[in-house]
Amino acid sequence: MPTRRGGLGTSDVLLLGAAGNSGALIGAELAARGLSVRLAGRRLAPVDDLARALTARGASAQACAVDVDEPDSLSAALAGARVVLNTVGPFTRRAGPVIAACLAAGVPYVDIANEFPAVWGLLDRDGEARERGVVLVTGAGFGPAATETLVLRLVEVMASPPRGVRVASAAGVTRQTEGVTQSIVAALGQGALTYRDGRLVREPLGSGATELTFGGAARPVFPAPVGDLEAARRASGAADVVAYQPDPSTRRSGTDSVAWAEVTGRDGRIRTAELHLGEGVRATAAIAAETTRRVLAGAMPGAWTPGRLFGADLVPDASGARITLDGVPA
CATH class of the missing domain: 3.30.360.10 (Dihydrodipicolinate Reductase; domain 2)
Incomplete structure (x- = not known):
């Protein structure tokens, strides 16, 4: 059965924004790759329903409520996660605190941003990411x-x-x-x-x-x-x-x-x-999930786009x- 806050334990992926259409598709793609998923959304009920559906299909899924704009809520959701996959936009305004929390906790970060300021801003943190030994990846969707x-x-x-x-x-x-x-x-x-x-x-x-x-x-x-x-x-x-x-x-x-x-x-x-x-949107889900799987398998610390980190075969491999x-x- 899916787990709620209070008994979260560990998960391969903390999926932020899992209650949305993109988040639900990404959650399914992550589960299909054999990854355990902590589905997080502002309201518990929608992510709990998704966690139950994934669990019924044999996946390992947890559900929790999180407000990415509240540091304490975000920190609690991060505990025990091996990587964060962020689908909560607009990324220009809302990704920064999540990236900072991941850097502070030493947790890899992936997002599906395609706003120029958000992509440029994450890539500009390459030095900090390398210094802290953390992998940051932006743009893990159809665009860019x-x-x-x-x-x-x-x-x-x-x-x-x-x-x-x-x-x-x-x-x-x-x-x-x-x-x-x-x-x-x-x-x-x-x-x-x-x-x-x-x-x-x-x-x-x-x-x-x-x-x-x-x-x-x-x-x-x-x-x-x-x-x-x-x-x-x-x-x-x-x-x-x-x-x-x-x-x-x-x-x-x-x-x-x-x-x-x-x-x-x-x-x-x-x-x-x-x-x-x-x-x-389905292509984005496949690309984001495959990028996350490869980050978990091992990747060089720094700030990256998916192609520069994993090469030109990533998108065809992920999406056909x-x-x-x-x-x-x-």
Whole structure:
């Protein structure tokens, strides 16, 4: 039977935000990988129901109530957990205290953030994470892990680091949760962000809007303050980087998700790649769970994106994604 606070003992994973749609799917993916899970949410009843459902299928699951904005509540939930997987957004506002608590307790941390400030902020703590011997991983979801995968694949076949990189993705989802909506709103408030000559440039949202053709469709897109931007820069070493987001007013039906990347070499040669997989939230659940499993299996301390820590095969291994390089299956 699932366990409530007062008898939590130990668990492989403390899953924060387990009551949400993403959290429930991630909980199932973690259990399918044989990991014991402590399901945590602001209210006990929903996570208790999920814990009972997972336990009925043979998983080891616990349930507890936690308020990630309250240090004492968070500290109590952390006790006995081997790694924290955080799905509570907006990450720009709410991830910091969780990361700090993990660093203080020496517990590895994984999240599914794709807001530029949140991804950049975690990666900026690399020195502190190495000093404390703690693994921190951000962006362990469809965005930005899918475009990062493509950039890593393209860079592998180039003779030298590219001069420029452009990435974009379009996640097909069954429904967009309130948490995801809040994260998108928080991110878009940053305006349009790009890297030019190695410098971060901020402009009004909508600047640089264009149309890209990928996934078999022409898509209106605009530069966005998403984690893909920082992940692509670090994966490529390019001085000029743009991460595009589809215009939400032209959202397409269907649940197929696609990512696209283009790199321009110093000789001017352009190469492209695409990644195709299924429903975006389910893909995020698989990527987050597999990233967490690999962290538990052993990883180098520091602050990472999933691809830079585990390589370009992580996303296909986790989700069954199909990749093409210059139109050829890879």
